[in-house]
Amino acid sequence: MSATSDREHEERYLAAYDPRDYDPVSVTVDVVALTIRDGTLHVLLVRRGNPPFEGMWALPGGFVRGVRDAEDLPEAAARELAEETGLSVKAGLARVHLEQLGTYGAPGRDPRMRIISVAYLAFAPELPDPRAGSDAADAAWAPVESLGLTEAATQWPGTTRRLAFDHARILADGLERARSKLEYTPLATAFCAPAFTIPELRAVYVAVWGEELHAGNFHRKVLSVPGFVESTGETTERGGRRGGPRARLYRPGDARLLHPALLRPSREEEIR
Amino acid sequence: MSATSDREHEERYLAAYDPRDYDPVSVTVDVVALTIRDGTLHVLLVRRGNPPFEGMWALPGGFVRGVRDAEDLPEAAARELAEETGLSVKAGLARVHLEQLGTYGAPGRDPRMRIISVAYLAFAPELPDPRAGSDAADAAWAPVESLGLTEAATQWPGTTRRLAFDHARILADGLERARSKLEYTPLATAFCAPAFTIPELRAVYVAVWGEELHAGNFHRKVLSVPGFVESTGETTERGGRRGGPRARLYRPGDARLLHPALLRPSREEEIR
DNA sequence: AAAATAGTGTCTTTCAGACAGTATTAA
DNA sequence: TTAATACTGTCTGAAAGACACTATTTT
Structure with missing residues (x-):
């Protein structure tokens, strides 16, 4: 086989795997934002205004702007944190520590389509109460303990619901990362x-x-x-x-x- | 605004951000596979057979299968490791430790299109020499020291080239993770x-x-x-x-x- | 016999944790 | 005046690192 036909083969091979054509994967960022309120650890949650999981609490997040107004992943995380909660840089977002937590991409984690989510972890000083952003029905700081991550379902603001998607797992991973980071x-x-x-x-x-x-x-x-x-x-x-x-x-x-x-x-x- | 028109609004809003329509982001996995050979640390590299960076060495990796034959991210990493190097589970791949390293998504990191790459870190016992997979021109275990990550360009098998894309940074992050993991x-x-x-x-x-x-x-x-x-x-x-x-x-x-x-x-x- | 290496003993310094104790402040 | 709290002192045991030493093996 000549080098030229080799290359042609490679190009056909690569094209066959270009997901733009027929194998779409969407990328979102989700943020585990932690703060201390009244001496206990709280996490920022938004209440979903749309199906799936409508009405359930979830981590703030959204699609990464890919090509038009392309943004880097940390930018996307900071933008979602601001957009979905109404917290501005002026209101204290500038002093928030942001680091990548991990990426969650199991097929079926979103029932609508294949979504791969890059999770970020934020450490925030005490911030004002958030206001719901554009695609959230509500937003609030929730006591982490009340979410009962280790036990079964639990209660928080009048519900017995768990977090949407695989967000309970992402939150648990974020908590473990936070506990570990405090050590060293x-x-x-x-x-x-x-x-x-x-x-x-x-x-x-x-x-x-x-x-x-x-x-x-x-x-x-x-x-x-x-x-x-x-x-x-x-x-x-x-x-x-x-x-x-x-x-x-x-x-x-x-x-x-x-x-x-x-x-x-x-x-x-x-x-x- | 009624609940119904609210929902219609949300759906329009969400649709506007569905990257499948007009804002394509592709997802790949790249693997930093480390092993010890002759008492020194080696990393698995493949030589690119196609532009961009044709002829340069890069980390093994490729597109995640998104919908058709959808696979989880660790599966994709293991598959790429096997495909691009010819190493089979029988040949020792079963004993390889795989963990997620981080996700790299800066716009422009791939000159062709927006690609977000989930990097995995692999710790392997001494394995046989790899053979080049389908879209690699060559594959080899490279001494990490020879890649001069801290200094400027360096020499390895007859070249003065650096790694393709942002793979030098990914490798550096993988090395730091490995050093740290050995501690605890x-x-x-x-x-x-x-x-x-x-x-x-x-x-x-x-x-x-x-x-x-x-x-x-x-x-x-x-x-x-x-x-x-x-x-x-x-x-x-x-x-x-x-x-x-x-x-x-x-x-x-x-x-x-x-x-x-x-x-x-x-x-x-x-x-x- | 010489050199290299596996494995153990011992000493010093550092550090974590238990506990006690003093000074300062609010109620 | 009482109780709570900030901060310091002291002791003990665990553990890291330096060094010395013995035993075993190859060349």
């Missing part, structure tokens, strides 16, 4: 205001890990990790609600990795 | 034969991390981590090439996470 990166500060106290930082760990932490040991540990936090020299205006001295304020340091890491106390179950 | 999971055993010695396991760490490790401390450390390895009761038939006693043989244990982890010695640079 300083990303807990992404949940905090620009200046925060060590007890506030500890509250983030407690909310995300779902475990109590020893206040004294945590304090000393955080200060001993180089670059985790740096002092602003200020303190809070008042002590705690129920008494106690005023706490010193810190801002995020320049470390990108925590060394040594802050390991979760009880991981024995996950090891095997 | 027992996946180093995925690079080994079913029965292996502690020095062989150490060679995996040395090859992936690119750092010498203290033999005695490594030995004691591996045996002290619960579930990392378990003894077969056997030893090697002969001692080392240049002398030394025969080594005991082990198989992978039942741990999914290493606790405590085996941390890389020098990560000071990466921390900030």
Whole structure:
């Protein structure tokens, strides 16, 4: 076989697999946006206004603009987060940490057509209540605990519904990623205001890990990790609600990795 | 606005974003397949037989079958790995560890059209030389070091070429993931034969991390981590090439996470 | 015999976690 | 005044890394 006919063969072969012709796959982004409210972990959900899964809660997301106004994946995630919730960059979206979580593409995960979804994970400081975007019936911060990801169905705002599509799995993966990231990166500060106290930082760990932490040991540990936090020299205006001295304020340091890491106390179950 | 016209609005809105109509995005899988050969880390590459980047080396990959014979993403990755290299499940592909690495979708990463690629990372024990698959001109295990990912262009089998598309970045991300996974999971055993010695396991760490490790401390450390390895009761038939006693043989244990982890010695640079 | 390697013992330093204790603030 | 809380001190045990050493094997 000559090189030319080889190439012709290759081109025919490639053309046969060009999905534009007859094998359409659509790409969406979905966002697991986490924040801390009232000391507990919340996730941003939208209520679907259309079938399938109409009326159920789902992660915010939508189609990636492919060719016309083509956008990169992180852009698409930020756009969906803004569009579907009414949160603007001005309203605090600028301080949100965004990272890719994973891609979910099992055939049948969307009953309408073949959709491959790139999931993003967002860590947000406390943000205002969202308003429903263009194709959502509602939007709200939902307490993660209330979604009962480990148990069977559960209740949240008056329903017993689970999340639409495979979003429960995506959320579970996002939570595990968040718990893990808190161990070896300083990303807990992404949940905090620009200046925060060590007890506030500890509250983030407690909310995300779902475990109590020893206040004294945590304090000393955080200060001993180089670059985790740096002092602003200020303190809070008042002590705690129920008494106690005023706490010193810190801002995020320049470390990108925590060394040594802050390991979760009880991981024995996950090891095997 | 009535509920009905609401729904009609939503459907028009959704239809406007259905990429099947006018905004085509194609999805491929690419595989970063790593193995250890002659004590150094190698990656599986194919030489492109078609433009763009014709003649350059690239990661094995191809289009995901979307609707006709729809396949899940890990299936697509395994299929591409087999197709493009001639390696069969019988030839050892069954023992390959496959995990999702990340998704790369910057507009312009493929000059022909908008392509979003889901990258997979594979850890393989020593496998036979590949043969070129249907749309590759050649396929080979390439020493990772020779690709000079941190420096500028480099030489490998007679060329000074870099990898096609954004595959250098994908490979770099895969390498960092592999280095990191060796710290806190027992996946180093995925690079080994079913029965292996502690020095062989150490060679995996040395090859992936690119750092010498203290033999005695490594030995004691591996045996002290619960579930990392378990003894077969056997030893090697002969001692080392240049002398030394025969080594005991082990198989992978039942741990999914290493606790405590085996941390890389020098990560000071990466921390900030 | 010489050199290399497998595997073990020991010491020092670091760090996690338990616990106690002091100072400061709100109620 | 009481209770809660921020923060520090101290002790113990686990673990990492440096180093020395013995035993076994090949050349």
